[in-house]
Amino acid sequence: MWLFDRDLWIEVFHTLGKNMFRTFLTMLGVIFAMIILMLLLGSSNGMTNGFDKIFAGTASNSLFVWGQSTSEPYKGFERGRRIRYKIEDAEILKREIPEIEVLAPRIELGSHRSVVTVYRKGQTSGSSVYGDYPEIDNITKKKLVEGRFLNQMDIEHSKKVCVIGEETYKLLFEKGEEAIGEDIRINGVFFSVVGIYKPNNNINIDGENAVFIPFTTFQKAFNSGDRMGWMAIAVEPNTKVPVVESRIKDILKNKYDIHPDDQRAIGSFDMSEIFNNISSFTMVLRGFSYFVGLLTLLAGVIAISNILLITVKERTKEIGVRRALGATPRLVLRQILMEAVVLTSFAGLVGFAISVGILAVLDSLWGSGEDFPFVKPMVSIGQFSFSFFWMVFLSLLIGLIPAIKAIKVRPIEALREE
């Protein structure tokens, strides 16, 4: 295999090494191009990672459904009627729509987004109080600092337990005080704390100051009967959320005598939409990175080719001598191509090394993702290989220009005395 011919490499490095300064200047274009490409890719990876971190623990294919008031009169009902779901709706929906994977009903104490005063040993906190099923944890994961989340046993035995937010803990407990097992009082009912969760920098639907108690306990303690506030629903991975969303609405509209065209009566929020928007945003960002980076790389490779074209001109005599001494056109072509590829590859690797360094610095400065979505900005091996492959391919292609120019050198022309 000629690629492993040591002499070819010696020849190539010899010619490149004879004018180090120019060789270096020639490479600058590709070095910068590689840095730009890698930085752009690394940054868009950083943003993707940042968004991933924000949405960590939230099922992407999920939606939330709650009741609002009607905007159309229908079947003798006036407009402005408040829609209140019943707990049986959960069972109906699960039965009617098999694509629903998880359905977690919830009920809230007081009206929506209102706060309830929670007491403990003279300290108080204005918190949201939710009656929940443990399944909610599959849709919006709670990051627990201590203890556990609600479980099936709590539901079955309507245990008077609760999971509180870190914010609630701070208001109700002294710093460092043990909270697990302690009682807190809501509307005159005592609940034992079993877990504390921490807001995890991601999207937070429940707020940071909240108390979660088992749904069944909520029903008994606060006499909510069969009422249900809202539902968190996760659908099967291959099902489109909007499809399920409209089927849910159809069923609920039918059940609660809502005008089919009423847009307001049923409130819903499609989580997947945000995910889709963000993933298409990062995809566009990445596409843009490749577009800009590869074009810059192309410009860099053309610059190398251009310089090689000049060196071919300068080396006309040398090439002529080589031809006279028995170098076949193939050998000349190969050597010029190799020079193009070696220059480009070396420049590419230098650029890659520099950009990895810059990305590492960026990572250490802002890579925690605290202030904006930017986590672990780094290029993957695949992205690097892909870029590198294209770079080498382009250099081979464009290196053909000086190479063909070189084989067109006729030894007789080259050897003519000036």
Add this chain to the structure above:
Amino acid sequence: MIEIKDLHKSYRMGSNSLHVLKGINFKAESGELVAIMGSSGSGKSTLLNILGMLDVADSGEYTLDNVPIKDLSETKAAQYRNKFLGFIFQSFNLINYKSALENVALPLYYQKVGRKERQEKAMSYLEKVGLKEWATHLPSELSGGQKQRVAIARAMAAEPKVLLADEPTGALDSTTSYEVMDLIQKINDEGNTILVVTHEEDIAHMCKRIVHLKDGVIVEDKKIEQVRAQQYV
């Protein structure tokens, strides 16, 4: 060794065509040392270029070591040049960023001789031209005569059938010229066939035969008594 029959060559210069070689017939046996003389424009360089397969004749036959040289592709021509011919140029044409040894080894590289063998062979030829100690020097560190001796070593390294020298002493002073001619004579003594293009009488008389070219035809072809260059060195 070399045989050409009725060789014609003309160059197109705009609308005119310049008839440079007008039917050359020439034969050189193995071991000959032939001087091709002529004033500038006589066609001697064109003849040498055709003999060196650097240029192609318009018509006529050319046989080199019983191989007809005809319709050669660039690749084939390069291979034949490498195998059959050694070139010595007026301006030496050494590759200036390669050491003397590397320059001598270059034709062997194109012959695909292994690296080690190549180095050894090149070194032995450098030794032959008396430049063993200069092996690692670049051409820029050598004198004109030394450069031409390196070039001669390079021409011989591939062990060609014929050495073609185009004004080998053209760029050298007379003392150095005689040194180079002495070397060429010694190589010829070993049985190598050498063609020397020159316009200097004294150089021509150091060959064994003089072919005189004028206006594209051979006007004189005579065997002469060789003047040994040794006596002037």
